[in-house]
Amino acid sequence: MSELDTLIQLLARLPGLGPRSARRAALHLIKRREGLMMPLAAAMQGAAAAVRPCSQCGNLDTMDPCAICRDPERDATVICVVEDLADLWALERTAAFRGRYHVLGGTLSALDGVGPEDLNISRLITRLGPGMELILALNATVEGQTTAHYIADRAEPTGAKVSRLAQGVPIGGELDYLDEGTLTAALNARRAL
Amino acid sequence: MSELDTLIQLLARLPGLGPRSARRAALHLIKRREGLMMPLAAAMQGAAAAVRPCSQCGNLDTMDPCAICRDPERDATVICVVEDLADLWALERTAAFRGRYHVLGGTLSALDGVGPEDLNISRLITRLGPGMELILALNATVEGQTTAHYIADRAEPTGAKVSRLAQGVPIGGELDYLDEGTLTAALNARRAL
Numbered sequence: 001m002s003e004l005d006t007l008i009q010l011l012a013r014l015p016g017l018g019p020r021s022a023r024r025a026a027l028h029l030i031k032r033r034e035g036l037m038m039p040l041a042a043a044m045q046g047a048a049a050a051v052r053p054c055s056q057c058g059n060l061d062t063m064d065p066c067a068i069c070r071d072p073e074r075d076a077t078v079i080c081v082v083e084d085l086a087d088l089w090a091l092e093r094t095a096a097f098r099g100r101y102h103v104l105g106g107t108l109s110a111l112d113g114v115g116p117e118d119l120n121i122s123r124l125i126t127r128l129g130p131g132m133e134l135i136l137a138l139n140a141t142v143e144g145q146t147t148a149h150y151i152a153d154r155a156e157p158t159g160a161k162v163s164r165l166a167q168g169v170p171i172g173g174e175l176d177y178l179d180e181g182t183l184t185a186a187l188n189a190r191r192a193l
Numbered sequence: 194m195s196e197l198d199t200l201i202q203l204l205a206r207l208p209g210l211g212p213r214s215a216r217r218a219a220l221h222l223i224k225r226r227e228g229l230m231m232p233l234a235a236a237m238q239g240a241a242a243a244v245r246p247c248s249q250c251g252n253l254d255t256m257d258p259c260a261i262c263r264d265p266e267r268d269a270t271v272i273c274v275v276e277d278l279a280d281l282w283a284l285e286r287t288a289a290f291r292g293r294y295h296v297l298g299g300t301l302s303a304l305d306g307v308g309p310e311d312l313n314i315s316r317l318i319t320r321l322g323p324g325m326e327l328i329l330a331l332n333a334t335v336e337g338q339t340t341a342h343y344i345a346d347r348a349e350p351t352g353a354k355v356s357r358l359a360q361g362v363p364i365g366g367e368l369d370y371l372d373e374g375t376l377t378a379a380l381n382a383r384r385a386l
Binding site: 003014028086 | 197199203206209210220229233236237238240241243244254279
């Protein structure tokens with residue numbers, strides 16, 4: 001059973017799959033040898049060979065610069081900073097942002113030994129200048145906010161305007177179920193109707 | 194983004210992964226190109242090339258007959274019938290069964306148009322004879338029990354003894370949370386202390 005065991009062990013290392021669901025996934029693949037297992041193996045090899053980080057923004061794409069950085073329709077004077085590629089994808093799904101991105105690849109964390117030189121920050125600063133806007137779309141966690149403050153300090157001398165995502169009640173959110181921090185932020189940032 | 198999109202779409206077809214977790218898995222793979230993505234692609238191709246159903250019992254293995262059918266330590270006079278390979282694996286994890294298996298590959302289902310000829314049943318009957326025991330380890334569902342009765346009828350002329358798994362209160366189960374069917378089965382099959 002060695003080939004099957006290897007497959008199961010590697011599948012179990014994917015996020016969201018444990019040992020039991022990795023066995024189910026392996027069985028599912030073996031039963032769909034031509035329709036799923038071979039195409040998936042080929043897609044992994046294709047992605048491994050073709051996908052590279054964009055030298056401008058850190059997004060992953062088969063081209064460098066990436067499709068977003070090359071798109072002349074997108075506003076090059078607005079740069080949205082995200083922690084991770086998943087956050088970029090989440091923002092792209094909204095279709096509400098027509099500027100460009102910068103992917104940091106993590107957040108500052110003294111505990112995990114992640115310093116500014118470990119993140120894609122110096123490259124970000126070289127992209128900024130007067131008349132530009134930098135939107136800090138970092139997670140509302142301690143690490144995310146620490147990183148946001150650090151980047152805001154570094155960006156200041158470039159003359160770029162710095163903003164961050166609004167904090168408040170999520171759409172569909174019920175006050176009764178929200179934490180005190182969110183409610184306090186929503187109260188403090190209340191807007192005239 | 195075509196290579197990445199292909200990868201995400203194929204990953205989303207694995208059981209237990211939806212669109213969001215497929216994106217997370219793809220990102221996880223891309224970040225671990227050498228350590229996980231290439232080995233996993235190779236393991237899939239290896240398994241696709243090497244793993245075949247055992248001509249005796251329907252188990253999947255790189256050898257035919259499979260390791261269980263070849264093992265001289267395992268009792269060839271006791272055959273445990275399971276619906277699926279996952280059930281065989283579940284029984285093997287208990288290490289409580291030292292006989293051989295027979296994997297049906299499904300259950301009879303008039304609704305889904307699955308008849309006896311679609312399952313690995315005829316091969317099972319040829320393996321049976323007087324002095325042998327057939328254990329029906331099928332799911333306690335309507336389809337499982339229909340299939341169990343059908344196989345018991347087919348096995349009768351071979352002279353093999355037919356049994357099925359006990360039904361009752363699961364270990365650690367609380368009566369308060371059990372359904373009426375299980376409680377009724379447990380009451381009817383009560384044993385003297």
